[in-house]
Amino acid sequence: MGDWCTTGRRGGWQVLFYILCLSALDSVTGQARYSIPEEQSEGSIVGNIGRDLGLEVKRLVSGKARIITKGARQYVDLNRDKGLLVVKERIDREELCGQTTPCSFSFELIIENPIQLYRVTVEVRDINDNTPSFPKDEINLEISENAVSGARFSLESAVDPDVGVNSIQNYSLRPKDNFKLEVHSQADGGKYIEMVLQTPLDREEQETLSLMLIATDGGEPQRTGTVRIHITVLDANDNAPVCGQPVYKTDVKESSPKGTLITTVSADDADQGVNGEVTFSIAHVAKEAKELFELNVDTGEIKLVGNLDFEKTKNYQLNVKARDQGGFTDTCKVVIQIIDENDNVPTIQLMSHSNSIPEDSPPGTTVAVINVEDADSDGNGVVLCYINADIPFKIESSLTDYYTIVTDSTLDRETVSEYNVTITVSDEGTPPLSSNKSITVKVSDVNDNPPKFDQPVYSKSIQENNSPGFSIFSVRASDADWGQNARVSYFLDDKQVNGVTASSVVSVNLENGAIHAVRSFDYEQIKSFQFNVTARDGGSPPLSSVVAVRILVQDQNDNAPQVLYPVQTSSSLVAEMVPRSADVGYLVTKVVAVDVDSGQNAWLSYKLQKATDRALFEVGLQNGEIRTIRQVTDKDAVKQRLTVVVEDNGQPSRSATVNVNVAVADSFPEVLSEFTDFTHDKEYNDNLTFYLVLALAVVSFLFITCLVVIISVKIYRWRQSRVLYHSNLPVIPYYPPRYADTLGTGTLQHVYNYEVCRTTDSRKSDCKFVRPCSQNVLIMDPSCTGTMQRMQSEQNILDEPDSPLEHDLNVDNVCFVLIASIGLFRSLQCASF
Numbered sequence: 001m002g003d004w005c006t007t008g009r010r011g012g013w014q015v016l017f018y019i020l021c022l023s024a025l026d027s028v029t030g031q032a033r034y035s036i037p038e039e040q041s042e043g044s045i046v047g048n049i050g051r052d053l054g055l056e057v058k059r060l061v062s063g064k065a066r067i068i069t070k071g072a073r074q075y076v077d078l079n080r081d082k083g084l085l086v087v088k089e090r091i092d093r094e095e096l097c098g099q100t101t102p103c104s105f106s107f108e109l110i111i112e113n114p115i116q117l118y119r120v121t122v123e124v125r126d127i128n129d130n131t132p133s134f135p136k137d138e139i140n141l142e143i144s145e146n147a148v149s150g151a152r153f154s155l156e157s158a159v160d161p162d163v164g165v166n167s168i169q170n171y172s173l174r175p176k177d178n179f180k181l182e183v184h185s186q187a188d189g190g191k192y193i194e195m196v197l198q199t200p201l202d203r204e205e206q207e208t209l210s211l212m213l214i215a216t217d218g219g220e221p222q223r224t225g226t227v228r229i230h231i232t233v234l235d236a237n238d239n240a241p242v243c244g245q246p247v248y249k250t251d252v253k254e255s256s257p258k259g260t261l262i263t264t265v266s267a268d269d270a271d272q273g274v275n276g277e278v279t280f281s282i283a284h285v286a287k288e289a290k291e292l293f294e295l296n297v298d299t300g301e302i303k304l305v306g307n308l309d310f311e312k313t314k315n316y317q318l319n320v321k322a323r324d325q326g327g328f329t330d331t332c333k334v335v336i337q338i339i340d341e342n343d344n345v346p347t348i349q350l351m352s353h354s355n356s357i358p359e360d361s362p363p364g365t366t367v368a369v370i371n372v373e374d375a376d377s378d379g380n381g382v383v384l385c386y387i388n389a390d391i392p393f394k395i396e397s398s399l400t401d402y403y404t405i406v407t408d409s410t411l412d413r414e415t416v417s418e419y420n421v422t423i424t425v426s427d428e429g430t431p432p433l434s435s436n437k438s439i440t441v442k443v444s445d446v447n448d449n450p451p452k453f454d455q456p457v458y459s460k461s462i463q464e465n466n467s468p469g470f471s472i473f474s475v476r477a478s479d480a481d482w483g484q485n486a487r488v489s490y491f492l493d494d495k496q497v498n499g500v501t502a503s504s505v506v507s508v509n510l511e512n513g514a515i516h517a518v519r520s521f522d523y524e525q526i527k528s529f530q531f532n533v534t535a536r537d538g539g540s541p542p543l544s545s546v547v548a549v550r551i552l553v554q555d556q557n558d559n560a561p562q563v564l565y566p567v568q569t570s571s572s573l574v575a576e577m578v579p580r581s582a583d584v585g586y587l588v589t590k591v592v593a594v595d596v597d598s599g600q601n602a603w604l605s606y607k608l609q610k611a612t613d614r615a616l617f618e619v620g621l622q623n624g625e626i627r628t629i630r631q632v633t634d635k636d637a638v639k640q641r642l643t644v645v646v647e648d649n650g651q652p653s654r655s656a657t658v659n660v661n662v663a664v665a666d667s668f669p670e671v672l673s674e675f676t677d678f679t680h681d682k683e684y685n686d687n688l689t690f691y692l693v694l695a696l697a698v699v700s701f702l703f704i705t706c707l708v709v710i711i712s713v714k715i716y717r718w719r720q721s722r723v724l725y726h727s728n729l730p731v732i733p734y735y736p737p738r739y740a741d742t743l744g745t746g747t748l749q750h751v752y753n754y755e756v757c758r759t760t761d762s763r764k765s766d767c768k769f770v771r772p773c774s775q776n777v778l779i780m781d782p783s784c785t786g787t788m789q790r791m792q793s794e795q796n797i798l799d800e801p802d803s804p805l806e807h808d809l810n811v812d813n814v815c816f817v818l819i820a821s822i823g824l825f826r827s828l829q830c831a832s833f
Helices: 049-053 057-062 093-097 287-292 668-675 682-726 804-832
Strands: 002-007 014-021 028-037 045-048 066-068 076-079 084-087 103-111 116-125 138-144 152-155 168-174 179-185 191-197 208-217 224-234 247-253 261-264 278-283 293-295 301-304 315-324 329-339 347-353 356-358 366-373 383-387 393-397 402-407 418-427 434-444 457-463 471-474 488-492 506-508 514-517 528-537 544-554 562-565 573-578 587-590 592-594 604-611 617-619 625-628 639-648 655-664 752-757 767-772 777-780
Touching (some): 028 049, 049 057, 049 084, 066 076, 093 103, 138 152, 152 329, 168 179, 247 261, 261 329, 278 293, 287 293, 287 315, 293 315, 347 418, 347 434, 366 383, 366 418, 366 434, 383 393, 393 418, 457 471, 562 655, 573 587, 587 655, 604 617
Parallel strands (some): 138 224, 356 434, 573 655
Antiparallel strands (some): 014 028, 066 103, 076 084, 103 116, 208 224, 293 301, 315 329, 347 366, 366 402, 471 514, 488 528, 506 514, 528 544, 587 625, 604 639, 617 625, 639 655, 752 767
């Protein structure tokens, strides 16, 4: 605690300044105290509040420093530009405090941003600006001539609103021939005076007396007040009234209604008759007491005629004078003690209040400063202050009667955006009185929530062959924040998707998250792809979240089935041979087709659309196998033509057709006439015959040569095998590559041989097919007159029945010779053209 005292002379004022540093709360900085004389002119300087509190002028200006007073009048104003406290209006100490000393008034200095609170107390010093005055200009007394020396006569005292040395200090009486003056002090600090008879009166000598009572104060300059006393000397009445008690004490509740009997005073007079009749009156009492109490002059009853207020005056003292008809008097005191009752409701005054507070404010942030008062005393004036318990705020005490509302925990605008804080104050009276005040605190938004998608992963299907710009669907993210912080924008993460950038495949609408196809999708090229979409809010800094989006391309039936076998060409004719001995269910061939679509769009079914003889063949619905459904007879036509429809299961379905030529015969010559119905000019046929004869001669020569070589090799190997046989070594059979059983039963085999046919027309291209070894196939070109039949190796060339190795070798060699001959024959055919 530090003290500063500044003394100066301007109209006789002094300034006393105190700074009390308080560390209870950060929101309360200190207390200042000044002392000035009353009746200062407007604009007079009270003190330099900025310098004394250590505040710079710019802090007072920026913080919007202002004075807050409790009452309706403001005596002191703040000059923020200079940091001075100045007198705003004339201060009358007597009007402000009455007889209370010391006299002071307080106000609060509030500075915002941040909130700082200072209490300033200004003591008003009394000056001698009031002259003592008596209630009456003249006092008339009637005194019996037989009044004995020492008889006392009560006089009304003068009133001086000033206090201390400026109040009344002494009384004097002039002249002092018959009376002297005695001054008595009362318990409440007041004084009453009595005039004491020193020399007996003689009415016959002097019927009236005139005295001057002078009241003098102690101020500078000294002031005096006077009243003239007129004394009328009465005839003898030698007994004075005597009060029943010198002091009457009574207690009365401040809530007592008007008409309440306070007490009754009594007095006895030994005289009889008129001289024994006593009347009562209240002497030298304050104006306030006269307005509250009423004395019955005949009975001495004192009744309440006004409203008591303990907070204004706690007790009263009445001087009751009993007087008989002869002028004798006696005085007694009536002390009335006011009992306090809980009749004042605590009041709440909002000194400073923040309408909104950011949701990221730390605990302990000041929201409001309030002042609480209760005019009652003792327990009735003890105030308890609290707020509702269901909010994240608490109330703390700062200065006396001041409370600060601060945050008690973290705030979340997304949970609660506004709080109603109800401040309740109650005293400890019986019954307790309370009052409340509500303030609204809004929580301002902070960008603390990232956007949140309504799904963790998005998956959407789209039909292929869509149009570019087609809207697939929309992703949506919500942000729990408010305003700009909750405005969500959508962005496409432009990464690689199946080897291309995502932006070349799809686009995302910035505002609503709609995903559009940039191009048409083909299920056969891309079945699904995945990319990421980012949702970003408009806060500062912005927050974002990412979600994965998976697009599934659904297949459409946009591809017709493709027939792989039999191959359809325009330059050659392929016919399947069926022996006339074929049984029911004989496998003629199998139609092989594929569909590049998927799912049910790729499910293929096979139907026989047309046939030369429908009663002879059927097509497997699922596998496309063409089988006989009855025994082949001699009556069946050699040339059979089947049309097979391959149809998928799409909606609408797509189909493909294939023509299958079937020759019902046991040998090629038998069907040659059926398939050689093509005509050529004579010159063309003659040339063709020449070249074919030449080719046949060359092939025959090569065949014989190869046969001789094979026999020679066979003999050599037979001799080697005999040597091995006699040496008791194990014989390992030799199986040539591509070996296959030749005893087929009519089903398709896994091993294939190459069979080649070259057309006789140089303008036509070659045809090559892969055929099973165990089946007879007729391959013809419409422009060719020659036929070729696969030779079956069913017997050995050499007569060695005891050697399996030799038998297999013969078959292999014959096949080799046959293939070589066919190749040579075809070369000759080509050369002929």
